[in-house]
Amino acid sequence: MSISQAVEVAGDGSRSEFRRGVASCAPVLFGTIPYALVLGAQATQKGLSVVELSAMTGLNFAGGSEFAAIQLWTSPPHIVLIVAITFLVNSRHLLMGAALAPFLRHLPRRKMFPALFFLCDESWALGLADARQRAAAGITPAFSPRYYMGAALAMYLTWVAFTTLGALLGPMLGHVETYGFDMAFPAVFLVLMRGMWKGVAAARPWLVSLVVAALTYLMVPGAWYVAAGAVSGLVSAWFFWRET
Amino acid sequence: MIDATTLFTIVLMAGVTYLTRIGGYLVLRNRTLSVRATAVMEAAPGCVLISVIAPAFVSRNPADLLALAITFVAATRFSMLPTVLIGVASAGILRHLIG
Numbered sequence: 001m002s003i004s005q006a007v008e009v010a011g012d013g014s015r016s017e018f019r020r021g022v023a024s025c026a027p028v029l030f031g032t033i034p035y036a037l038v039l040g041a042q043a044t045q046k047g048l049s050v051v052e053l054s055a056m057t058g059l060n061f062a063g064g065s066e067f068a069a070i071q072l073w074t075s076p077p078h079i080v081l082i083v084a085i086t087f088l089v090n091s092r093h094l095l096m097g098a099a100l101a102p103f104l105r106h107l108p109r110r111k112m113f114p115a116l117f118f119l120c121d122e123s124w125a126l127g128l129a130d131a132r133q134r135a136a137a138g139i140t141p142a143f144s145p146r147y148y149m150g151a152a153l154a155m156y157l158t159w160v161a162f163t164t165l166g167a168l169l170g171p172m173l174g175h176v177e178t179y180g181f182d183m184a185f186p187a188v189f190l191v192l193m194r195g196m197w198k199g200v201a202a203a204r205p206w207l208v209s210l211v212v213a214a215l216t217y218l219m220v221p222g223a224w225y226v227a228a229g230a231v232s233g234l235v236s237a238w239f240f241w242r243e244t
Numbered sequence: 245m246i247d248a249t250t251l252f253t254i255v256l257m258a259g260v261t262y263l264t265r266i267g268g269y270l271v272l273r274n275r276t277l278s279v280r281a282t283a284v285m286e287a288a289p290g291c292v293l294i295s296v297i298a299p300a301f302v303s304r305n306p307a308d309l310l311a312l313a314i315t316f317v318a319a320t321r322f323s324m325l326p327t328v329l330i331g332v333a334s335a336g337i338l339r340h341l342i343g
Contacts, residue, residue, distance in 0.1 A: 034328055051246050052254065059258035068296045069257060076249045079256065086257045089296070090264040092289035097268025104269065116265045180335030183311055186300050187331035189293040190319035196290050202283075209291040213298035229295025230288075237287040241280045 014146045021126070021150020028122045029158045032063075036159055038184045039067055040166020046073040050167040057163040061156060062120065064192070065089040066163075067185055068226065081224075088230050096124045103131045103143035115145065118152035121192070126151045204240050209233030307342040311335035 036057075043053040048070075056066055065086040072082055096119065104112055127148035135142035197203065213229025220228070300312050315331035322330070 028324075034325070034332075048250065049245055049247075052250050055246070055251065056254045056257065059254060060261050061258075062261045064293065064296075065257065065261060071296065076247075077253045079249070079253050082253055083256045083260055085296075087260045087264065089292050090261045091292070093261070093264035094268035094271075095285050095288075097265060098271075099268075101269050112269065113266060116269060117262060119265045180311065180332045180337070180339060183315055183331035183335035184328045186297045186312060187315045187319060187328045188324065189297050190316060191322075191324050191327050193290050193293055194319055196286075198286070202287065203290070205287040206290045206294050210294045210298055210301065213295035214302045217299045218302055225298060226292070226295045229298055230292045233291030233295070234284055234288055237284040237291070238280065241283045243279075 017144050017146035018150040021144075021147040021152075022154045023150075024126055024130075024147075025122065025151040025154040028126075029154060032122075032155065032158055033162050035063065035184060035188050036162035037166035037169065038181045039063065039070060040163040040168070041170035041181065042067075043070050043073075043163075044167050044170035046070055047075045048073065048167070050164060053167040054160060054164045058160045060086070061118070061159060062086075062090050062093075063159065064121075064189070067188075071185075072226070081227075085226050088227065092121075093119060096121075100124065100128055100131075100143075103128070103135075103141075106141050107143070107145065111145070115149065115152075118149070118156055120152070120155055122155050123148060123152035201240075205233040205237035208236040305339075305342075307338040308335065310342070311338045 039057070040053055043056075044050070048056070056069070060066060068085050068089050069082050072078065072085060097116065100119075127143065130147055131143040134144065193206070209229040209232060212232040213225045216225035216228040300308065303309055303312070311331065311334040314334040315327065318327045318330040
């Protein structure tokens with residue numbers, strides 16, 4: 001489909017929809033940049049080259065899993081562990097995609113396969129919130145693909161550019177731990193978890209995960225504490241569950 | 245510049261990540277999970293995130309523990325950017341002061 005055809009199909013001005021997506025993502029980008037710089041700087045300390053780091057953030061494009069991978073990175077990397085942790089950290093995408101799916105039924109799969117490559121916490125949250133708003137306002141189709149792509153591409157380009165910049169600046173920054181930049185990592189995760197907070201009862205599995213992961217970290221060498229903590233939390237969630 | 249094992253690891257990471265992105269859309273599109281399975285899935289991201297940062301909670305450095313406590317409180321009230329700034333600043337300053 002040519003660009004002019006695409007504009008015609010969109011009807012309401014695809015360019016303005018794209019721009020609306022970029023604009024709604026702008027405040028999020030402001031928060032993403034320091035996080036991206038820190039990841040890039042940490043990666044070079046673990047021995048990754050700038051090209052390797054750019055390849056990771058450009059091909060994988062999932063910050064949480066990249067932070068986890070860099071934390072666990074050794075030379076040579078423990079491939080099974082890193083890929084398994086990447087899957088565990090990103091397993092939330094399965095739920096996110098499922099939540100978005102009802103809004104995507106009118107769109108052909110061949111368009112959704114590339115679009116979903118850019119699914120991240122931010123583009124998902126913005127796209128879904130927008131679709132719900134438009135549905136409430138009676139606009140059909142509720143999901144605006146160009147709005148979503150505007151937000152998603154803004155995130156993608158910022159993420160890859162600033163993680164790369166962080167890797168380039170990394171050696172100049174020296175050891176980030178000295179300055180406290182490594183605290184950005186718990187900070188970001190704790191804020192993400194606050195966004196997922198649904199009360200004390202729903203958070204009990206998180207406490208199980210924290211305790212098991214911490215004990216495993218203290219007692220078992222290597223990085224198995226992530227898997228141990230995550231799996232025990234999920235098992236506890238299954239048993240904590242009560243029919244309401 | 246680019247190591248074969250590293251590239252292989254990155255490509256595998258990218259592959260499983262992409263599968264998680266399309267998996268929910270493809271598999272769960274025409275299906276409803278049981279309430280119990282949904283509850284487990286909803287807890288999953290938090291379980292993973294807290295497990296990854298668990299070592300910070302058992303640090304032997306008092307400066308790190310204090311900085312984490314400050315960051316924790318900040319995360320309950322502020323958005324991403326201020327929390328990151330408070331966390332990084334408190335860790336940097338406390339490590340300098342307490343060591």
